[in-house]
Amino acid sequence: MSGTLNSVIELDATFHAGVYNRMKICLVRGEGSRVWDSEGNDYLDCVAGIAVNNVGHCNPKVVEAIREQAGKLMHCSNIYYIEPQAELAQRLVKMLPEGLDKVFFCNSGTEAIEAAIKLTRRASGRPGIIAARGSFHGRTLGSLSLTGQEKYRTPFEPLVPGAKFVEFGDLEALASAIDDKTGGVILEPVQGEGGIIPALPEYLSSVRDLCEEKGLILTFDEVQAGMGRTGSFLACQRLGTTPDIVAMAKGLGGGFPIGAMAARSDVMDMFHPSDHASTFGGNPLACSAANATLEALVDEGLIQRALELGNWAIDNMEKTQKEYPELVKSVRGLGLMLGLEMASEKIAMKVFDDCLQERILVNRTAGSVIRLVPPLCITKEELTRAFSAIRASLRSV
Ligand SMILES: *Cc1c(COP(=O)(O)O)cnc(C)c1O
Numbered sequence: 001m002s003g004t005l006n007s008v009i010e011l012d013a014t015f016h017a018g019v020y021n022r023m024k025i026c027l028v029r030g031e032g033s034r035v036w037d038s039e040g041n042d043y044l045d046c047v048a049g050i051a052v053n054n055v056g057h058c059n060p061k062v063v064e065a066i067r068e069q070a071g072k073l074m075h076c077s078n079i080y081y082i083e084p085q086a087e088l089a090q091r092l093v094k095m096l097p098e099g100l101d102k103v104f105f106c107n108s109g110t111e112a113i114e115a116a117i118k119l120t121r122r123a124s125g126r127p128g129i130i131a132a133r134g135s136f137h138g139r140t141l142g143s144l145s146l147t148g149q150e151k152y153r154t155p156f157e158p159l160v161p162g163a164k165f166v167e168f169g170d171l172e173a174l175a176s177a178i179d180d181k182t183g184g185v186i187l188e189p190v191q192g193e194g195g196i197i198p199a200l201p202e203y204l205s206s207v208r209d210l211c212e213e214k215g216l217i218l219t220f221d222e223v224q225a226g227m228g229r230t231g232s233f234l235a236c237q238r239l240g241t242t243p244d245i246v247a248m249a250k251g252l253g254g255g256f257p258i259g260a261m262a263a264r265s266d267v268m269d270m271f272h273p274s275d276h277a278s279t280f281g282g283n284p285l286a287c288s289a290a291n292a293t294l295e296a297l298v299d300e301g302l303i304q305r306a307l308e309l310g311n312w313a314i315d316n317m318e319k320t321q322k323e324y325p326e327l328v329k330s331v332r333g334l335g336l337m338l339g340l341e342m343a344s345e346k347i348a349m350k351v352f353d354d355c356l357q358e359r360i361l362v363n364r365t366a367g368s369v370i371r372l373v374p375p376l377c378i379t380k381e382e383l384t385r386a387f388s389a390i391r392a393s394l395r396s397v
Contacts, residue, residue: 004038008160015345023356024376030057033378035361043359044378046386050363051192051224051373054251055296062254065292066285070198073283078277084287091294092260095233097242102268104261105282109223110138112259115276116186116245117142117160119263120217123244124183127161131186134194134366137221137247149194169199171206172182178210184217184244189235192224195313195366196332196339204241211244217267221246224337227251228297228376231307231335238334254293258286262387302376309380310335313372316387324394328370338372339365340390347397354393360386 003034008026035045035057048054055062076082089103098109104115107204113223121127129146136152137143144153145160148168153159162181166173168191185207191197211218220243227248232238234246245269249259259281280286297303314333317340329341342348348368355362363371372386 007311008038020069022334031288032056033375033382041359043361044070044374044382044385045361046378047361048373048375049255049298050250051187051229052250053255054227054229054376055254055293055300055302056377057255057300059254059293059296061296061299062256062289062292065288066256067309069285069288070387072284075280075283078282079149082282082284082287084284084291085282088282088287088291088294091291092262095294095298096246096262097234097237099242099264100246100262102263102265104263104268104276105287106249106259106261106278107280107286108138108139108246108259109221110143110259111278111281111302112223112247112249112261113137113143113146113186113221114140115261116219116221116247117146117244118276119261119271120184120186120219122275123267124215124217126181126183128164128182129162129181129184129186130164130166130174130177130182132188132191133165134168134191134197135165135186135188135221136191137188137192138223168194168197169203171203171210171274174207175210178214178216182214184219185211186219186221188221188225189227189239189241190230190334190337192337192371193365195341195369196337196371198230198235198332198334199239201239201241204236204239208241208243217245218243219247223245223247223249223332223363224373225334228303228306229335229337229373231303231310233297233303235334235376252293253286253289254296256286256289256293258282258290297376300377306335306376309376309378309383310338312380313338313387316383320387320391320394324397327394327397336372336374336376336378338374341366342370342371344368347394350397351390351393355386355389355394358385358389358392362386362390 131146133148316333
């Protein structure tokens with residue numbers, strides 16, 4: 001270990017909150033689907049900042065846009081008009097499903113969910129929101145209240161009242177949870193932290209119908225699945241259902257922090273001046289980064305690439321599962337949002353460690369699921385390398 005890594009570990013242990021389970025790696029540089037640590041080791045990155053670096057680390061278009069805007073104007077208040085913000089809103093609406101035609105900008109995924117909660121209350125006039133078990137919507141109190149995982153919620157109760165949880169994929173359960181206080185429903189079209197679980201298209205369209213019938217606002221959390229990752233701009237476009245509200249963040253700024261909530265304009269128009277706001281939300285620098293990110297997604301054909309490479313990857317993973325049916329419990333994914341559910345947490349940990357030995361970064365979620373959410377510019381050869389490492393690890397169990 002070099003002096004750099006040791007001293008960072010020491011500073012972190014002494015001065016930083018102990019909220020992160022960190023690996024003993026300090027990343028210092030990235031390019032495309034590769035990253036380098038302080039020791040000079042390079043890695044194939046199948047984590048991408050957890051589905052953030054969709055256009056690749058340090059995408060030249062994004063770097064240039066940030067450089068240029070940083071020298072002009074980084075921040076100004078939302079009491080003034082902001083040109084890159086207006087442009088980004090237009091660009092985003094063009095990429096969103098038809099009907100989602102107004103946008104609010106914030107700085108993170110959890111903030112996009114907070115905005116969706118407030119808008120749901122405003123538009124429905126009711127406080128209740130139904131969410132799914134196994135969901136993840138963020139760490140602030142509102143979005144935590146809708147996160148269907150006890151381990152995140154219990155220590156911080158009492159949370160915001162009004163949340164109810166039902167099994168993800170169970171339409172009947174959702175229908176019976178609706179009461180006269182229910183204002184909306186929130187779902188991830190592909191559950192991310194919950195273990196990469198794509199919803200069935202029929203489930204989403206039935207939920208859509210149910211919400212229309214009962215006058216409920218439907219929100220999709222596309223913070224992780226969106227921004228091209230699943231082979232369409234939003235996962236719900238591939239799955240064929242349009243919500244009333246959508247939350248986005250992670251990949252939107254190409255690595256720069258930005259979040260967004262889009263909505264049907266009749267819903268968004270229920271927000272009046274000072275109903276909601278953000279100091280930094282939609283600032284010139286973040287919006288310039290996001291404009292360049294969306295341009296890169298399109299110009300570099302990354303959404304199509306996620307679709308094709310994703311289909312290939314899922315085939316490949318299914319072959320691995322057939323080879324090791326006692327070790328790999330299931331294989332799931334949509335585009336380049338991929339999960340291999342191992343038979344136990346122990347096997348997942350071994351695969352994780354063996355990949356790291358091969359300098360391949362993967363992530364483990366929901367205990368036993370190996371999650372691969374690489375930059376969308378990753379090559380087939382690189383993905384093959386990752387799959388070979390996983391297979392070699394399983395062989396030696
Ligand atoms: C990461 C994530 C969030 C929270 O985003 P932050 O930017 O960490 O606040 C919310 N929803 C989903 C589906 C996520 O994956």
